Amino acid sequence: MTTFDAVLPLVTQVLHEHASGLPAIGPLLVNRDLNGRIRLIVEEARRTDPVVMAALTSICDQLQQRLGPHAYPATRAVLFESDMTAALDGATAFPLEGFEQVRVVDRLATESDWAHIAPESTGVPRVVFFSIKGGVGRSTALAATAWSTAQAGKRVLVLDLDLESPGLSSALLPAERRPTYGICDWLVEDLVDNGDAVFADMTGSSTLARDGEIWVVPAHGRDPGAYVSKLGRAWMPKMQTNGQRESWSQRLNRLIDALEARWQPDVILVDSRAGIDEIASSCVTGLGAPLVLLFALNGDQTWSGYRMLFQHWLNAGVAEEIRNRLQIVAAMVPELGAPEYVDELRELSFDLFTEELYDQIPPGEIIGERWNFDLDDEGASHAPWLIRWHRGFAALRSLHSRLETVDAQEVQAVFGHFLNGLNNFTGSEISPS
Structure with a gap:
């Protein structure tokens, strides 16, 4: 049974197995929603690329098999966005270790954001x-x-x-x-x-x-x-x-x-x-x-x-x-x-x-x-x-x-x-x- 703590290691594992297809996909966001379920966010322009779609289909099939209830069905596991920056708005985001082009977007139910470190204030200490x-x-x-x-x-x-x-x-x-x-x-x-x-x-x-x-x-x-x-x-x-x-x-x-x-x-x-x-x-x-x-x-x-x-x-x-x-x-x-x-x-x-x-x-x-x-x-x-x-x-x-x-x-x-x-x-x- 897959639990929350195993999700990102398993995502990492799946992406490593599909490393050869990642360059064609381009920037990739691993979106973890408020319920802890995983979806992928890809640029809208990639939707018509058959090579990219084949790679995404294979990745999503594997995610569904390995993540169980923490994954969306493979047919609904990819979101296409014309503005990838907008997809990050209001969410905690961090790089997925081992991948230059992949970031994890963590949707939280609270305003807590321990991963955002504000620059040092310029006023008094x-x-x-x-x-x-x-x-x-x-x-x-x-x-x-x-x-x-x-x-x-x-x-x-x-x-x-x-x-x-x-x-x-x-x-x-x-x-x-x-x-x-x-x-x-x-x-x-x-x-x-x-x-x-x-x-x-x-x-x-x-x-x-x-x-x-x-x-x-x-x-x-x-x-x-x-x-x-x-x-x-x-x-x-x-x-x-x-x-x-x-x-x-x-x-x-x-x-x-x-x-x-x-x-x-x-x-x-x-x-x-x-x-x-x-x-x-x-x-x-x-x-x-x-x-x-x-x-x-x-x-x-x-x-x-x-x-x-x-x-x-x-x-x-x-x-x-x-x-x-x-x-x-x-x-x-x-x-x-x-x-x-x-x-x-x-x-x-x-x-x-x-x-x-x-x-x-x-x-x-x-x-x-x-x-x-x-x-x-x-x-x-x-x-x-x-x-x-x-x-x-x-x-x-x-x-x-x-x-x-x-x-x-x-x-x-x-x-x-x-x-x-x-x-x-x-x-x-x-x-x-």
Whole structure:
């Protein structure tokens, strides 16, 4: 019985067996529809070529036999398009390994597009805080980073994009300083060209800043209102007046650009949704962030989750576009057995990057765009930035009051190694002195 994971390997196998006929077919799209069924898309001009039609008939017969329910009947397995570019519109597409002329078009039921890596943003640095699972201290680390950056006299813009589990704003803003609206409100209002009505009152200033400023854009406003109903519409694409479709990721970028122009921050910190979903994909791959922090606990769930994501980038042919933006963070390093814990986490992280994202060349050598690193290279993506577990920072609920009384020495003890890594990235002092 053929299942989903076997489909593309079997397609590859069939196309290799018909390699001699592929040049006549020309550009070929392997279209995987919303149900996971395979069709081929070929240029309309090839329809009248008997050599091409014979090759396509043979290929489709084999696909029907080998793919079973994941293939269309051979008589309906080919679509002819006059504009092959239009056939790619709104879909994830990636090369089929081993074939220069063949691309896979993956139709997804969600706006999630982990295979599209946005170019690095040209404005101020954007740092995304991401984790495969929740409960790893990601939002706490972001709050501490904002506090430390502001202590160094910088202007910080914080976005709570964990829309389905909001809470970062309560860590940085007292109740009386929370704005009327939030990101979810803007996304919904923007669908009806009413975003300006909420834009001016969706940012709150934190009292935690001393020498600098912390501006917080929460997931929702002071009164969430009909939040569940709004959330169900927040990531809708928008049809512009010129007929063009704007994805929710593009809309989000437009919002961040406007916030950056309004507040002129030195750095933008983004709290991403955990897991592999639409919101997370936009944060990790769609915002053009030059640094994506991958929070990790030393457990099977962490490494299996990141491996699935890395393999997806590798299979989609975009690994080289994203890998140098990634940085592993060892979250909540235990007080007891810390050296052993960190050593094991480093080794597992190294294995993951080596097997999935690093090039197969001698460690430490850079050949053109190809790169690799030694296990102990502190500048490598796999080398973890450490955050130590501390009882006083374990509960996000009390973090605002905690940061009101915390001193730089205590923050340095818990987050120092992590903040030093951010210092090296931004080229400016954000770690407490």
